[in-house]
Every structure is written in structure tokens, then in C-alpha cells.
Amino acid sequence: MSTRSRASSAVSGNNVFVTLQDIQKESLFSKVHKRRRNSSITVTAVPNTFNKNNVKNNEIQIVNWDNLDEWQQDNEFIYDGYVKETSSVMGCIKSLNILHNESVNIWSHLVPSVIYLALLIGFTDFILEKKLIQILGAGHHLMDAMDYVMINIFLVGAFLCLFCSSCYHCFKQHSESVSVLWSKADYMGIIILISTSIISLLYYGFHDHLFLCKLFTIITTIFGATCCVFVLNDKFNHKDWKIVRASFFVLFAASGLLPIFTGFFVFGIENSIKRVQLLYVFFEAICYIAGALIYGFKIPECYFKPGKFDYFFNSHQIFHLCCVAGSVFHFRAVIASFVYAKTGIHSNSVFIF
Template sequence: MSATCTVRQRRSPPGKVRNGDGVKIACKARNHGLCSYEELPEWQRDNDKILRGYVRETRSLMKCVKSLFYFHNESVNIYTHLIPGGTYLALLIFFTDFVLIPQFPSTSMSDYIMINFFLLGAFLCLMCSSCFHCMKQHSEAHSDAWSKVDYMGIIVLISCSMVSLLYYGFHDYLFHFKLFTIVVVVLGSVCAAFVLNDRFNAKNWRAFRAAFFVLFGFSGVVPIVTGLVKFGIEESCKRVQLRFVLWEALFYIVGAVVYGLRLPEALLPGKFDFVGHSHQLFHVLVVCGSICHFRALIGSYFFLHTGLSTSNLLNLKVLA
């Protein structure tokens, strides 16, 4: 049988799009095995406000990989983290060695490790997320396993972000750096043990998952307050580029709220099935937050080695 859909004049069932473009989309969806929320097995049902565009259970890794090459309701989720993840990998390989580190002869191995530590964490987080959204339709067992990988990636990003900035905030106060790093490791380990629990992946824990990771991230408020008390506002802002850190926090908070409340699809079910639903917005906001953190690291690196509030690197101004 030909893969081409033949359209005949017939009475459309309720809810079916009658215009030509809508029919073409529906035909392509059928050709690639896409289905509606009602057609999904129970284990694939997560967001009942997204009505169309689901990839059916594949039971095949190759079919999961092939889903990268046609459009479905996970496509934006995949590529909004796959492309930035690849970019962070390129930065990890080339940027620090050939652009950033050669800026100053005073650059230490600690600088090299801490900047690459964040880039590695960002790369792993985004790639784990992309793999999850690509492979989740394989089977229930694979979905559960990749979901845990996804959550572990988030923990890695939060931990790497906090430790890298702790170094620049307390580079000359080793006790404080060690203390707060130990706290991050302990909290990260607790989070890891928690997310590996199958109950954590339940649908009714969605809002709690969002709040859980936000609280882990907000444990970074303690060292920031410590720095403000110890160094004063002006010095602290220069050490950790506080403006960018606050922007980072804002992006993550808004992303968590959007994810937890399922906005905007909760208001208009079916209107954001392929583009614009909450998980996609969450992905974009996470990337924006990670960019803000990387920008803060660059500024902190320049301030540590020059004591100046401006840098010539990419003509970026460091917070004065």
C-alpha cells in the first residue's frame, strides 16, 4: 500500500481539522505512527493537556533514533537541549584552551578545572535530557530508566554550577570553599538517592519534582549571603557577578513554575501540542539560565586575574 494518504470527500469526525493543511499534517502523523493522548498506553500518559503528536511505543532503539528526523511533540524538547548541549561540548574542547585560559599568565589549574567543570556539567545535563526525550517512547522500562538519567543530569548541572562559582566567590578563603562544597555534595547525593526512587517519577509528584530541584538550587543562597556579610555588596557582586546569578535564578524559577503548572497548555488544551507547551518553555529557560551562569564565570575569572570591572573578551562588560 502506498504511504501517501488519499483524501476523499467525506463527513469529518468531530474535532478533525477540515482544511487542506490540517489533513496533510494528519496524514504525515499517521505515516510516522503518531497518535493521540487517548491512544497511548497508560505508562505513556503524562500530560493530558497535550492531545496530539505522540510517538507510539516503538520497542526499538533504531526507531527511537529515527524519530529525530520527523516532527512530533517531543521534537522541540529534544533539539532545545541537543543543540545547546553540543555547543557546550565545543566550548569545553576549544573555548577554554584556545580563547579563555590564554588571556592571563596568572591563570591556574584551578581556573581551568572549575570553568571546564561547569561546561562538562552543562553538557551532560542537556545531553541526558535530549536522550530521555528521544528514547522515552521505547518502552515503559526504558522510559523509567531514561527519566532517572534526566534527573541525574539536572543534579549534575546544579552541583557543577554551584561548586564552580563557589571557587570564585571564596578562592582566597579555602575553609569556606571546602565547607560549602561539602554541603553541595551532600545535598546532591541526597537528591540522587531520592530521584532514583521509582515513586519520585509518579505523575502526581510533578509539582513536587519542580519544587525539589528549585530548593536544591536555592541552597546556593547561603554562600551568597555569607559573601555579602564577609565582603560587602560591591565586592561580592564583582567576585561572583551577582547580577547574572540573579538572572540565572529567575530563569530557573520561572521555568520550574511553568513546568509545574503546565502553562500554557493547561489554559488551552490542544493548542500547544507540537510547539510552545510547558516542557519546551522549561527547556529554553534552563538553557538561558545556564548561559547566565557561564557569563558569570567568565566575569569572575577576569575579575580574579585583573581586579578590573571590564574585560576585552568578546567585548563583554563585567558587572562593576
């Protein structure tokens, strides 16, 4: 029910409400009902202006850009499919059952977050430890407390990042204040993922040089804390800062290059590649950088007439998929680095998951 001539639609029970942008005559501001015989569907024409108090019983109204409040107007190249401010938690949750322009953003991170939560619960005990026994034989107890911490800390970071992102895209249409709150949680999730990603690889890359491991961990923590202060500033959430936001997180992630170059100097290039599985780290970096650039410059929707990518394949959705792919590459790198640190085996045949 989304065309340029329609400003909005709402679905509640058996009623369908339609708002027309081109209603000019004052007489049409009174409700006009047209009921189909032998049907329970009711079509109601209402004025172009929308009062959120008219939405009752958690009704959900899908509107286009022109009928949004200013605080909801984020990407001018996405024209239709917006969920109008609901002022209702249940209304936001019910929007999960309706296709709108945040649907892909919600589910593309909600599903992987559940998978990471499942891995957090059972991966190290039921998969990784058994794989080590297959490699080295029974009687070897190579999983110590720090191994559990370093592997699971990344899984915690990945879960929190993706889950907070999913919640933000689900509840952002509640109200401006709730949107800002979840936006900050979203950014905090990104910071946590970057921090835990770097720290988890640092431990295995410098497992025999603990001073360097501690040094770079402290540096990463300082960078992460600085980012937290920055993103909690309300000005950072404004739409005009989109490119700055993307660049900021790219730079923070790029700080992970410092320990890599240090590893080249200390261990040599070949040994460093084995220690932190640089091939997968490279793929991870490509995913994150490409996703951030696509998101920041609104590619591809900025090159087409607004409305072309309202529901599928817009920049934010591509960014989400790149983030998920990057996290998978990093998980692969962490596990392979763990195996190499414990066994000295560096081979594609040692594929844990």
C-alpha cells in the same frame, strides 16, 4: 495528519496507515485499502486498538492521548503528536526526522549540548587564555590546574544535563522500562548541573577564603547526593509528582543562596557582587525559577482547550529554553568571576564570549 477524528498515523516507506476512532462496525475491522491510480501511496484503515507488534521495520506511529498506554500519559493538556511505543532504538532515532510533540524538547537541548561540548574541548585553551594575555600582556601565566578544573567542570555539567535531557525525550517512547531509565538519567543530569554550577562559582567567590569554599562545596555535595537518592526512587518519576519534582530542584538550586549571603557578611554587598557577578546569577535564577514554575503548573496549555500547544510553545518546551538561558547566564558569571579573581577587573567590557 493530526486531527481529533484520527487516532493515529504511521509512516513507513510509501505506506500511510490511518486509524479511525469512530470505527464501530465490526466489518470495518478488516483492512480496507484504497489505492490512488498512478501513485505509490497506500491508505489503510485499521481498528481503533493498536498492537505494537503490528509495527514492523521501525515504523513510527504518531497518535493522540486516547491511544497511548497509561505509562505514556504524562500531560493531559497535550492531546496530539505522541510517538507510540516503538520498542526499537532505531525507531526512536528515526523519529528525529518527524515532527512530533517531543521534537522541540529534543533539539532545544541537543544543539546547546553540542555547543557546550565544543566549548569544553577548546574554550579555556584557545579563547580564555588568549583573552587574559590581551588584558595583562604576554608573560602572565594565570591559568592554573584548578582554573581548568573549575571552568570545565561547569561545561561538563551543562553538557551532561542537556544531552541526557535530549536523550530522554528521544528514547522515552521506546518502552516503559527504557523511559524510566532515561528519566532517571535526565534528573541526574539536572543534579550534576546544579552541583557544578554552585561549586564553580564558589571557587572564585571564595578564592582567598578556602575554608569557606571547602565548607560550601561539602554542603553542596551532600545536597546533591541526597537528591540522587531521591530521584532514583521509582515513585519520584510518577506524573503525580510533577510539582514536587520541580519544587525539589528549585530548593536545591536555592541552596546556592547560602554562600551568597555569607559573602555579603564577609566581603560586603558591593564586593560580593563583583566576586560572583551577582547580576548574571540573578538572571540565571529568574530563568530557572520561572521555567520550573511554568513546567510544574503546565502553563500555558492548562488554560486552553487541549491540543492548542501540542507541538509548539507548551510548558515543557518553555522550561527547556529557560534552562538553556540560565546555563548561559551562569557561564557568563563564571568567566567574569574568573577574570575578576585573576585581574581585579570588573567591567562589562571584559566580555570573553
